[in-house]
Amino acid sequence: MGAPMIAAAALNTRTGRKILIGASLAALLAVAFLLTPLIAVPFAVAGSIVSTTSAGSGAAPAVSGEWGFPLAGDYSKGRGFGYNPVQGCSYCSTDHQGYDMAQGCGATVYAAGPGEVITAGSYQGYGNAVRIDHGGEIVTLYGHMQWDSLRVTVGQAVTAGTPLGAEGNTGKSFGCHLHFEVRDSGTPVAPEPFMAARGLPLM
Ligand SMILES: [Zn+2]
Structure with missing residues (x-):
């Protein structure tokens, strides 16, 4: 309810701009964090093929x-x-x-x-x-x-x-x-x- 008003008010003050910049950086970090699993998955899959500990996931038995x-x-x-x-x-x-x-x-x-x-x-x-x-x-x-x-x-x-x-x-x-x-x-x-x-x- 009050978010747009707070944002508008924030733009009008120096401190408010700093808060917005900080919030934007935090949002970017959050997105990067959420994407991390997507980036890491190919390595995890490749690792499971090489590793003998995660058998049962497609590797054939000796x-x-x-x-x-x-x-x-x-x-x-x-x-x-x-x-x-x-x-x-x-x-x-x-x-x-x-x-x-x-x-x-x-x-x-x-x-x-x-x-x-x-x-x-x-x-x-x-x-x-x-x-x-x-x-x-x-x-x-x-x-x-x-x-x-x-x-x-x-x-x-x-x-x-x-x-x-x-x-x-x-x-x-x-x-x-x-x-x-x-x-x-x-x-x-x-x-x-x-x-x-x-x-x-x-x-
Ligand atoms: Zn048994």
């Missing part, structure tokens, strides 16, 4: 021969295989049958090896899961993915690096992570030596 990591780039390790109770999670199994790894909710999960999708959807306590039959009685399982994130269907042939879905927190899960499980003749085996034998040591 592959060795026919096998590859189920996540692209660096990840946080959760529970390993074996006896591994989760503090504060009464419904989490104490005997952990897989290997937990995380990059963050929504990170892309990839097939670890060539085979055929035999499960793509809700599966026991694994939430939204994918299972891949690699032949020779070897099956890998990718658990807890986000609902509606699956990019494969039952019967589909995949290879290492085929995107399966997005890291999530479905089923008996305690925060977003990928539960990566390897079964040999139906029995869960430790994923660490299994992957290490294929030149892909899990940390």
Whole structure:
């Protein structure tokens, strides 16, 4: 209501002009500040391509021969295989049958090896899961993915690096992570030596 009057009055005084000049500079700084993200974004994107820490944003996972990591780039390790109770999670199994790894909710999960999708959807306590039959009685399982994130269907042939879905927190899960499980003749085996034998040591 009074702004135009104040502005008009300000123009008529020396002090007022200084205030207006100051306000104009402040406005310019504000605009420059608002534009900063637009200027910085290309560098951030370029950085994510080079960096291995922000995988899941398009970078492909490391592959060795026919096998590859189920996540692209660096990840946080959760529970390993074996006896591994989760503090504060009464419904989490104490005997952990897989290997937990995380990059963050929504990170892309990839097939670890060539085979055929035999499960793509809700599966026991694994939430939204994918299972891949690699032949020779070897099956890998990718658990807890986000609902509606699956990019494969039952019967589909995949290879290492085929995107399966997005890291999530479905089923008996305690925060977003990928539960990566390897079964040999139906029995869960430790994923660490299994992957290490294929030149892909899990940390
Ligand atoms: Zn797990």
